Amino acid sequence: MAKIIPGKNGSKKEVITQKAATLFRKKGFTATSMRDIAGAIGVEAPSLYNHIESKNAILKDICFGIARLFTGNLRDVELGPELYLVKIESIIRFHISMMILEYESIYISDHEWKHLPEPFLSDFKAQRRNYRTRLAAIVQKGIENKEIGALDPDIAVFTILSAIGGIESWQRTGRKTDAKLLEENMVAILIGGLKYPPEIKWVNGSADIKQKAVFHKNMTTIKNRKS
Amino acid sequence: MAKIIPGKNGSKKEVITQKAATLFRKKGFTATSMRDIAGAIGVEAPSLYNHIESKNAILKDICFGIARLFTGNLRDVELGPELYLVKIESIIRFHISMMILEYESIYISDHEWKHLPEPFLSDFKAQRRNYRTRLAAIVQKGIENKEIGALDPDIAVFTILSAIGGIESWQRTGRKTDAKLLEENMVAILIGGLKYPPEIKWVNGSADIKQKAVFHKNMTTIKNRKS
DNA sequence: TTAAAAAACTAATAAGTGTTAGTTTTGACG
DNA sequence: CGTCAAAACTAACACTTATTAGTTTTTTAA
Numbered sequence: 148m149a150k151i152i153p154g155k156n157g158s159k160k161e162v163i164t165q166k167a168a169t170l171f172r173k174k175g176f177t178a179t180s181m182r183d184i185a186g187a188i189g190v191e192a193p194s195l196y197n198h199i200e201s202k203n204a205i206l207k208d209i210c211f212g213i214a215r216l217f218t219g220n221l222r223d224v225e226l227g228p229e230l231y232l233v234k235i236e237s238i239i240r241f242h243i244s245m246m247i248l249e250y251e252s253i254y255i256s257d258h259e260w261k262h263l264p265e266p267f268l269s270d271f272k273a274q275r276r277n278y279r280t281r282l283a284a285i286v287q288k289g290i291e292n293k294e295i296g297a298l299d300p301d302i303a304v305f306t307i308l309s310a311i312g313g314i315e316s317w318q319r320t321g322r323k324t325d326a327k328l329l330e331e332n333m334v335a336i337l338i339g340g341l342k343y344p345p346e347i348k349w350v351n352g353s354a355d356i357k358q359k360a361v362f363h364k365n366m367t368t369i370k371n372r373k374s
Numbered sequence: 375m376a377k378i379i380p381g382k383n384g385s386k387k388e389v390i391t392q393k394a395a396t397l398f399r400k401k402g403f404t405a406t407s408m409r410d411i412a413g414a415i416g417v418e419a420p421s422l423y424n425h426i427e428s429k430n431a432i433l434k435d436i437c438f439g440i441a442r443l444f445t446g447n448l449r450d451v452e453l454g455p456e457l458y459l460v461k462i463e464s465i466i467r468f469h470i471s472m473m474i475l476e477y478e479s480i481y482i483s484d485h486e487w488k489h490l491p492e493p494f495l496s497d498f499k500a501q502r503r504n505y506r507t508r509l510a511a512i513v514q515k516g517i518e519n520k521e522i523g524a525l526d527p528d529i530a531v532f533t534i535l536s537a538i539g540g541i542e543s544w545q546r547t548g549r550k551t552d553a554k555l556l557e558e559n560m561v562a563i564l565i566g567g568l569k570y571p572p573e574i575k576w577v578n579g580s581a582d583i584k585q586k587a588v589f590h591k592n593m594t595t596i597k598n599r600k601s
Numbered sequence: 602t603t604a605a606a607a608a609a610c611t612a613a614t615a616a617g618t619g620t621t622a623g624t625t626t627t628g629a630c631g
Numbered sequence: 632c633g634t635c636a637a638a639a640c641t642a643a644c645a646c647t648t649a650t651t652a653g654t655t656t657t658t659t660a661a
Contacts, residue, residue: 174488175402175403175404176402177402177404178404261401261402296562298559302555302556302559303559305540305544306537306540306560306564309537309539309543310534311536312536313532313535313536314536316532316536317529328526329526329529332526333529335523335525335567336525336530336533336567337533338567339568340562340564340565341563341566342566
């Protein structure tokens with residue numbers, strides 16, 4: 148029936164990938180059928196195979212495309228001369244901007260990568276691990292340089308990345324917050340939390356005895372529930 | 375063949391729910407079949423229907439069970455007399471502990487709820503919205519009380535919740551970090567980032583011109599890619 | 602030991618899956 | 632207009648899905 152109309156610079160393959168990304172984010176990879184994708188474009192499912200190799204290949208393209216962008220940025224930042232905390236801030240800002248520009252693809256590469264077929268799954272996981280390791284190395288140097296508090300670098304990295312990943316759910320709520328406001332608030336919290344010195348002692352001391360009791364009560368309930 | 379052997383206090387329904395939760399987290403709700411669940415227990419798929427109503431009902435039980443736990447804790451905290459920042463810290467610690475104790479169910483209620491059938495989907499989303507709104511209200515009061523920096527409360531809440539949600543991926547890596555270490559580091563970063571006063575100005579000023587150039591270069595690449 | 606209830610089993614259904622084969626339509630160019 | 636390739640179409644396949652029906656086995660209780 149209707150022919151696939153490519154966007155200005157986008158090949159037909161890119162049109163399919165983009166529509167698929169939207170559906171994968173909305174319904175999940177497994178719950179999205181080739182017929183769903185085809186229907187969203189206005190075509191029958193088998194027609195897609197004139198342009199793409201398989202459903203899995205679409206997922207592969209999305210995940211590795213995003214991974215390449217982030218790895219490229221990380222390499223640039225690593226080579227720069229800035230203070231380590233500034234490097235981290237720069238990476239945080241890059242992640243946030245990317246999340247706002249391409250949140251559908253990023254959501255998929257964050258949450259649907261587990262459906263990649265081998266050997267792509269192992270490759271992707273290795274890249275992911277490598278990215279986080281290099282990020283942790285920057286944090287580690289920032290700690291040694293007393294720019295960043297005495298935190299566990301791995302924990303700091305996943306805390307940052309998880310926090311940013313949550314922008315997806317924020318985007319989905321449709322709140323039309325100014326992107327800059329979002330970015331500045333998140334940077335304030337995350338960089339503020341990393342900055343030397345951390346004040347773990349102040350925080351611990353502030354929880355009074357009554358509060359501890361409430362917490363204990365709830366945790367006890369849960370433990371009983373499990374047994 | 376083998377009969378379902380209930381755990382010490384767990385009904386057969388709970389055994390199924392637990393096994394299902396493990397699989398839903400590992401493979402996703404849609405990609406997990408009733409045969410998968412039955413096989414993991416050691417029975418045939420139709421046998422499950424002697425104990426549960428449907429696959430969707432398992433998901434419903436998991437999601438609403440978790441929601442009830444968090445809502446219950448929030449109510450207790452709201453009624454307490456502590457400083458607002460301490461309330462937030464208490465909730466953060468509750469979330470982190472829960473994440474460590476029941477991360478499979480929590481992962482599902484965080485990431486697979488979209489597969490709930492109506493009317494449960496709408497109900498769940500409403501509860502979620504309500505929870506976040508009440509959390510934001512605490513943050514708001516903390517700001518007015520000058521315990522918390524002048525941040526956007528909604529952004530602060532989702533940043534916190536997203537960061538904690540990421541513990542799931544941490545757990546999955548199998549790192550046997552001491553739970554207390556994890557908790558203290560995350561609390562240090564998040565509470566440290568919320569505390570009054572925030573130093574947005576310092577952070578912005580610290581990014582030098584060269585850094586900005588690197589960032590700009592990468593973002594330009596991405597925008598071109600999209601057109 | 603026997604009767605009743607619980608929970609397993611096998612067989613089957615209707616719907617949906619990704620994908621292939623073979624055919625027809627479309628659009629661009631000479 | 633006629634040609635050729637690109638890309639759509641229909642039909643079909645081999646599988647998998649959640650779930651039901653009907654039956655047999657196992658456990659419980661008297």
